[in-house]
Amino acid sequence: MPHPTAPSAAPPAVHDGLVLEPRDVRFDWAQLPLHWIPDEPMATHTINVLHLLLPEGERWFVRVFKDALPMIRDEQLREEVLGFIGQESIHAEAHQEVLDHLLAQGLDPRPYLRQISWLFQRILGGKPHLTERQRRENIIERVAFVAAIEHFTAFLGDWVLNSPGLDQAKADPTMLDLLRWHGAEEVEHRxxxxxxxVHLDPGYPRRIRGMAVSGPLLVHLWVRGVRFLLAADPTLQGRIRPTWREARRHSRRGLLPDPMRSIRSGLRYLRPGYHPTQEGSSSQALAYLATSPAARAAAVR
Structure with missing residues (x-):
């Protein structure tokens, strides 16, 4: 096994020539039911946490990567980062539209969203009055946080592309297309x-710190988000509270990712020779993007 301080393995050849295309997708939410997985409010709202976290979170990704652009010395990587910025900007707006629809249906997400905004803008945002050296270190540290989070978004993307349980449960097709379009792009740019x-800091400790901060934070925010949505749902009146037992039951039906698989995925990220191309399938992601109703409509506009 490589020494823990050894640089990460070089990206595999499959990654060569990656071209990321921002797809200007649009969705019509007029007919979306509040519980878009019929009769499954907990599964619905567990996935709905994505809509709480992603608009502000992905705008933060964009700000971090724009700060990092002047530090990039590799032209192909620069082009990939620009494509990543374009895709994440559209992701944020697509999920924002779902939040607006939830509000129109009587579920007010704004109390939770104010906390998320505070986290990404004040705690994880850029720090004024830093020296040039401190600012560079701060940017690289935040890139490491993004890299760890992107590992989990790619894991979720791979899961939703391979989740027939959602189809069998008759989940809303427009929401499924949003989730699978977004999931496919997460796999594509994983x-x-x-x-x-690694370009900015090839050292292994940086990767460990990124996951040590981002992994527990993401779990904490997700659990709080599920509790918030179930409590704020006007049709439930506080009758349902989330439990890990219910989460496992839903995962066995294919309605949610398996919590243990999520943990094992995070542990894979810590292997010294790990690279994200070892996760998911680019060909499967691109195949879905070629058939996605929203992505196909965007291609002809």
Whole structure:
């Protein structure tokens, strides 16, 4: 096994020539039911946490990567980062539209969103009054946080592309297309944040710190988000509370990712020779993007 301080393995050849295309997708939410997985409010709202976290979170990704652009010395990586910025900007807006629809249906997400905004803008945002050296270190550290989070978004993307349980449960087709379009793009660009981190700092400790901060934080925010949505749902009146037992039951039906698989995925990220191209399938992601109703409509506009 490589020494823990050894640089990460070089990206595999499959990553060569990656061209990321921002797809200007649009969705019509007029007919979306509040519980878009019929009769499954907990599964619905567990996935709905994505809509709480991603608009502000992905705008933060964009700000971090724009700060990092002047530090990039590799032209192909620079092009990939620019494509990543374009895709993440559209992701944020697509999920924002779902939040607006939830509000129109009587579920007010704004109390939770104010906390998320505070986290990404004040705690994880850029720090004024830093020296040039401190600012560079701060940018690289935040890139490492993004790389760890992107590992989990790629894991979720791979899961939703391979989740027939959602189809069998008759989940809303427009929401499924949003989730699978977004998931496919997460798989498509799964290497970019990691490659940028390694480009700026090839040391193994940086990767460990990124996951040590981002992994527990993401779990904490997700659990709080599920509790918030179930409590704020006007049709439930507080009757349902989330439990790990219910989460496991839903995962066995294919409605949610398996929590243990999520943990094992995080542990794979810590292997010294790890690279994100070892996760998911680019060909499967591109195949879905070629058939996605929203992506196909975007291609002809």
């Amino acid at each position: 290497s970019v944040a990691f490659d940028l981190m």
